[in-house]
Amino acid sequence: MTSSIDFEQLLRGMGDAVVVSNAQGAIVVWNDAATRLFGFSEEEALGQPLDLIIPDRLRGRHNEGYAKTVATGVTRYGTSLLKVPALHKDGRQLSIAFTVALLTGPQEEVQGVAAIIRDDTARFNEDRAMRRRIAELEQAAARSAA
Template identity: 40%
Template sequence: MNQDKIAERIVADTLDAIIYCDRSGTIELWNAGAERIFGWTPAEAVGQNLDIIIPEKHRDVHWKGWERVMETGETKYGADPLAVPGLHKDGSTMSLEFSIMMLHDDAGRIEGIAAILRDVSKRWKREKELRARVRELESQKP
């Protein structure tokens, strides 16, 4: 199997969401993992704005950061995964971690951003419960 076919299968079949958006934030690639996590089919998501997965109260901050990255080509996060809330098609929210990669044209201008996202809601909930339990136990010390 050639490398292009392998890469195509990895993107298509991975359980993590792989999304690519152009400079305007319009979704151009939406894999099966994105459908599994967010509930939107590729036919529903491609051509839509990223707002379909960003909770409304976080959109202003997201788009300000997006514009800054498009203007400067720099992100303050580097290789560290980002932790943000996400929005499912049914309106429920989730905790996400993701990394991004900026794609540049031949002149070095950002063409768009690819992201690999993972739903970490279960882990976030467990950690929150553990922190609460630790606080409870610490408050019981003599």
């Protein structure tokens, strides 16, 4: 089946960020939505390691998992929605939700990883505020019952 889809147009038009990295973890695709989400232009992001958007405290674990995924061709996150912290160019911490797909070559070797990412910061903050309020109400109820 021959496709007449203009993939460049698709990437530009996506509302969600699309970030693709090669087997070494260097960013090779970065769409306009990724720029809006993370603050880095395409020129700033291309060729950079994914560490560009990963908080320091999570880089070691991420890099180990990434290397294992590339070596084995197996990821436990293929169909799961992941929710993790990320970094904006200005240093702000974001909460992102994303899915990943392994990109393989002719011998099924992993050549890269594609991620479709959306900003989940507002929902994360709302959930945290709700959990905090519930804890306060539970404490107040416990004091009243005592």
